[in-house]
Amino acid sequence: MSASTTNQPASAGLSANPSPAASPSVSVQATGERADLLAALAQARHFLRYTTRDLTDEQAAMRTTASELCLGGLIKHVARCEENTARFIVEGPSAMAPGDVAGWMELFRMQPGETLAGLLEAYAEVARRTDELVVSLPDLDATQPLPEAPWFEPGARWSARLAILHIVAETTQHAGHADIIRESLDGAKTMG
Template identity: 70%
Template sequence: MTTDTPVSSGTPDRERADLLETLAAHRGFLRYTVRGLTDEQARQRTTASALSLGGLVKHVAATEARWARFVVEGTAAMAPPGDAAGADAWTDGFRLLPGETLAGVLADYAEVARRTDDLVRTLPDLDVAHPLPEAPWFEPGATRSARRVFLHIVAETAQHAGHADILRESLDGQRTMG
């Protein structure tokens, strides 16, 4: 398997190159796990979890986009859904809905990845930080630097690539690694 996000447009410092390489690797694992699936297979729940393979790709893309917006826009980008419609949209973010396709979700993910990679390459300072919004899952008064956000995106992607591997193996026996 190869990664498809080479370090380009100048010579980023080693830290940025490492972030880009690691992001590309874990994104590649996730994309590899869903290769060859039909839309119906991508919607299917294969474990006790409500997660599906298409839903995981969709969720990872949305989460990465949201955190990248946080790096640029600050706290407002992380505002939690405030009403029932927002909560429904959040839940739908974990499912491949009727009318959505795996190809469409993967194309969206590729665009999100491209924008994030551009941000990693061009952000003047990885130490830029913003306060996190008040939420039960954030420590009161906490802030996050761009560096920490990008590390979080790596961790989120790797975690869900592992989830996807389990779901795919449950679906048809295919494993990403091994």
């Protein structure tokens, strides 16, 4: 991530009307179910990234609602969640084990020196690696046990497929949060 902060809008490769298929993460080829999973991921990522179009770093760091969320923080949080969930598919429960709460809360805010362009670039790299994983997995039915945490059912396991669907759901949920934050910021909407 870049150490400098700028007042310039950080479109980070987003055109005025980018298509989900033009996502910077879509660089792998797949067919069938894997293509469907990648298409769902690309669309969810597109809507999240699109909410940050034409914003400065300062705007991306602003809290515009009663929540602690800001657009840059959401990009950072979703990237980390995607990265951890993709690691879970390969490494198992240690990749998603609960960490310290203070560090977790920092994921929802832009820190000094972080830029929107840097956060979007890091997110695109995470997305690229996840997409490559989806294509290369030998078996979408392979399971891993979930870590012990209050938000997981004790003894539950997730297949690789379910973990990928979790990334889609997480990204989609936060794209909705981002849309509310952006509309509160300057009236811009992702859709409509």
